[in-house]
Structure formats: C-alpha cells, structure tokens
Amino acid sequence: xxxxxxxxxxxxxxxxxxxxxxxxxxxxxxxxxxxxxxxxxxxxxxxxxxxxxxxxxxxxxxxxxxxxxxxxxxxxxxxxxxxxxxxxxxxxxxxxxxxxxxxxxxxxxxxxxxxxxxxxxxxxxxxxxxxxxxxxxxxxxxxxxxxxxxxxxxxxxxxxxxxxxxxxxxxxxxxxxxxxxxxxxxxxxxxxxxxxxxxxxxxxxxxxxxxxxxxx
Numbered sequence: 001x002x003x004x005x006x007x008x009x010x011x012x013x014x015x016x017x018x019x020x021x022x023x024x025x026x027x028x029x030x031x032x033x034x035x036x037x038x039x040x041x042x043x044x045x046x047x048x049x050x051x052x053x054x055x056x057x058x059x060x061x062x063x064x065x066x067x068x069x070x071x072x073x074x075x076x077x078x079x080x081x082x083x084x085x086x087x088x089x090x091x092x093x094x095x096x097x098x099x100x101x102x103x104x105x106x107x108x109x110x111x112x113x114x115x116x117x118x119x120x121x122x123x124x125x126x127x128x129x130x131x132x133x134x135x136x137x138x139x140x141x142x143x144x145x146x147x148x149x150x151x152x153x154x155x156x157x158x159x160x161x162x163x164x165x166x167x168x169x170x171x172x173x174x175x176x177x178x179x180x181x182x183x184x185x186x187x188x189x190x191x192x193x194x195x196x197x198x199x200x201x202x203x204x205x206x207x208x209x210x211x212x213x214x215x216x
Contacts, residue, residue: 002041002042002043002086003015003042003043006018006042010190010194014194017193017194018042018043018044018190018193018194019043020043020044020045021043021044021045021109021110021193022044022045022046022047022108022109022110023039023044023045023046023047023108023109023110023111023112023189024046024047024048024049024105024106024107024108024110024111024112025039025046025047025048025049025112025114026048026049026050026098026106026111026112026113026114026115026120026124027049027050027113027114027115027116027117027120028048028050028052028062028064028074028075028078028114029050029052029058029061029062029114029115029116029178030058030061030062030114030140030168030173030175030177030178031114031116031138031139031140031145031178031181031182031185032048032050032112032114032115032182033061033062033063033064033065033074033078034061034062034063034064034178034179034182035112035114035138035182035185035186036048036064036078036082037063037064037081037082037085038182038183038186039186039189040081040082040085040086040089040091041085041086042186044189045090045091046082046089046090046091046092047091047092047093047094047105047106047108048075048078048079048091048092048093048094049075049093049094049096049098049105049106050073050074050075050078050094050095051073051074051075051095051096051097052073052074053071053072053073053074054069054070054071054072054073054074054077055070055071056070060175061173061175061178061179063179064078064081064082065077065078065081066081069081073095075093075094075095075096076093076095078093079091079093098120098123098124099123100123103123103124103127104127106124106127106128106133107131107133108133109133109134109193110133110134110135110136110189110192110193111124111128111133111134111135111136112135112136112137112138112185112189113125113135113136113137113138114138114185116139116140116167116168118163121137121163122163124137125137125150125154125159128150129150129153129154134149134150134151134192135148135149135150135151136148136149136150136185136188136189136192137150137162138181138182138184138185139165140168140173140177140178140181141165141166141167141168141170141171141172141173141177142166142168142171142172142173142174142177142207143174143176143177143205143206143207143208144177144203144204144205144206145177145178145180145181145184145203145204145206146162146165146201146202146203146204147181147184147185147188147201147202147203148162148200148201149188149192149197149198149199149200149201149202150199150216151192151197151198151199152199152216154199154216158201158216162201174206174207176206177206180204180206181204184202184204198215198216199215199216200213200214200215200216201213201214201216
C-alpha cells in the first residue's frame, strides 16, 4: 500500500525497479534529515552517517526529529524515528566523522552528500568519482539551494565553483529551502535508479522562484 500512488505515476514496472536500491545519506541536517524522513517511506535500503547531535536551533528545519531528540546523536535518533515510520526499513547508521580511512562507509548504489562541509564534500566526491558511484550533493543557505548530480566524471573547475557557497551558520536559512531541496534530491534518486538522469547542476531561490539548470 505504501507505493500505490507512486505506481500510478511511474507505472508498476518502473516503480518496482526502485525496490531494494541502496542509498547512503551523509549529513542529517536541514536537507539530510528531511530526505531521510522521505526515504524511510520508500523501498530503499539505507545507510545514514553523521556524528553530530540534534540541536534546538535546527528544529525548524529538520522534520524527522522531535523535541525529545534535542542533544541526542543524530544518527542513532534518525534510525529510531525512521524505523517507527517504516518497521520494515533496512537501515544501518554510523556515528562517525568521515576521513580517508572510513570514507568507504558511504558505499551504496547512490550516495547523497548533505553535509554542507567543503572538506567532507571533497572527500566523498573524490571517493565516488574513483569508484564510479553516482553522487548527489545538496547545499542550501538562506532561501537558496543547489544540487549537483554527478553520474560521470565532473571537471575540477565545475566542482570547485559548485562548492563556493555560504553555510547556514553564516547567513541563516529558511526551512522551505531545505525541504524543497530534499524533495528535489528524492526525485533525482528515482531518476538515477531508472536510468533517466543526466549529470547536472540545479539552483533555486525559493523566495523569488528563480531557477537555473545546467546539464553537464
């Protein structure tokens, strides 16, 4: 019953292709936690990675968590919440800071990097490009977000320009930006697994409705 409306839109055969696909979500902040909430309701097998704690200042942007989760470890609490959403969900959680020695933890059929951390972005990007793993990177600040879909080798200049983006700690953030970004990432996950997704960069200002899209 969970997928009946997805099947109506995609068709039964296409929808079935999504079942059992493995996804890693790195970073359970504004985008990552909202995406995790959505993914828990699908048929993916999931790996979640984050060493941070749930903070009160983030609660307006993180729909997965509730008040009693504040100060607790994100990865552990996210797994608990997601299993309540979907008891059949296959999920592994890792309370880890990624480095060169454990970056292999992200390995999946598609990796989603929501860390908003430039050093971690570079680490995951390098690993996924080397291992030829499809990667989606999502960043947001204020009312703006940008998404990179890397399903092939991406030139260094394009990648470095993509990373030049402020952090929410610097300029604030609207919850609408993180929620819409997470929705966009979920659609790109579907398209990746259905073989219908070119490498691209999408940028959207949710306040002014300004959209930019570049196929790579």
